[in-house]
Amino acid sequence: MRRFSMSHVIHYTACPVCKTSPVVSVLEVKDHSVSKEVFTVASCPSCHLRLTQGVPCETAIQRYYQSDAYVSHTNTRKGLIHFLYHIVRSFTLNRKVQLVRHFTRRNTGMHLDLGAGTGAFVNAMDKAGWNTIGLEPDKGARETAVTTFNVSIYPSDNLFQLPDKSYDAITLWHVLEHVHQLHETVGKLSALLSKEGKLFIAVPNYTSGDAHHYQANWAAYDVPRHLYHFSPDSMRILLQQHGLRLLAVRPMWFDSFYVSMLSEQYKGGSVFSGVLQGLLSNVRAVLKRERCSSLIYIAERNS
Numbered sequence: 001m002r003r004f005s006m007s008h009v010i011h012y013t014a015c016p017v018c019k020t021s022p023v024v025s026v027l028e029v030k031d032h033s034v035s036k037e038v039f040t041v042a043s044c045p046s047c048h049l050r051l052t053q054g055v056p057c058e059t060a061i062q063r064y065y066q067s068d069a070y071v072s073h074t075n076t077r078k079g080l081i082h083f084l085y086h087i088v089r090s091f092t093l094n095r096k097v098q099l100v101r102h103f104t105r106r107n108t109g110m111h112l113d114l115g116a117g118t119g120a121f122v123n124a125m126d127k128a129g130w131n132t133i134g135l136e137p138d139k140g141a142r143e144t145a146v147t148t149f150n151v152s153i154y155p156s157d158n159l160f161q162l163p164d165k166s167y168d169a170i171t172l173w174h175v176l177e178h179v180h181q182l183h184e185t186v187g188k189l190s191a192l193l194s195k196e197g198k199l200f201i202a203v204p205n206y207t208s209g210d211a212h213h214y215q216a217n218w219a220a221y222d223v224p225r226h227l228y229h230f231s232p233d234s235m236r237i238l239l240q241q242h243g244l245r246l247l248a249v250r251p252m253w254f255d256s257f258y259v260s261m262l263s264e265q266y267k268g269g270s271v272f273s274g275v276l277q278g279l280l281s282n283v284r285a286v287l288k289r290e291r292c293s294s295l296i297y298i299a300e301r302n303s
Contacts, residue, residue, distance in 0.1 A: 109168030115175030119145030251292035
């Protein structure tokens with residue numbers, strides 16, 4: 001499925017989800033955030049997963065996260081786009097808490113947030129009365145969580161030491177696309193769910209209208225940090241492989257605006273054009289919500 005060169009970069013010869021071979025190169029995408037390098041995005045002809053070729057292995061990729069502009073790790077408010085992001089985040093955090101309550105049918109319980117970043121959602125769930133733990137690989141983000149929200153976030157390596165069948169809700173907000181150990185992680189998350197537990201996975205959706213419009217400039221490709229670019233079909237197959245049943249798919253309407261504004265920035269366009277394209281993408285997705293810019297997949301273990 002993948003092989004490592006002497007320079008420790010990953011090249012996929014087959015789809016890491018459905019194992020179809022070969023995968024087909026479809027785009028050349030620039031890393032606008034950090035390195036300015038160009039990476040090839042390939043596609044699986046069967047499940048339609050897209051993946052980034054030539055990404056560094058897990059021990060070498062951290063340098064691609066070292067940027068003051070990487071909002072999930074730094075909590076930066078620099079620039080208009082990041083300023084607007086923080087304004088919207090206070091609203092979306094509450095919506096996420098309500099989503100967890102709705103699908104778990106609980107007002108409190110055990111909660112795990114994987115890829116917790118600077119701790120915003122851990123803090124929100126803690127204030128909502130949940131017994132919550134956050135895991136995050138980036139040391140700087142964990143330190144920011146303490147100073148910003150006074151919450152302790154633990155290294156992501158702790159995931160595989162957590163006791164099975166312990167969590168009523170597990171959340172990954174734009175995290176799974178970053179995870180090198182894809183199958184090991186999803187398998188462990190499935191095992192961690194309690195009998196009635198629910199798994200919430202939010203990922204960008206390259207089948208969206210804004211992705212189609214911006215093509216290689218679509219900001220949510222975010223190479224090489226995003227290893228995978230999930231289609232709804234590929235996510236369904238991945239969940240099924242680990243004994244998980246998909247309950248619902250929910251759109252993240254604000255993401256199209258944020259992603260489109262960043263995409264316009266990459267191509268030298270205006271914020272206004274980004275807002276317009278985000279709106280058009282959402283209008284197209286009203287009748288087919290699985291075409292929204294980002295999607296939340298809610299799943300539970302098969303009984």
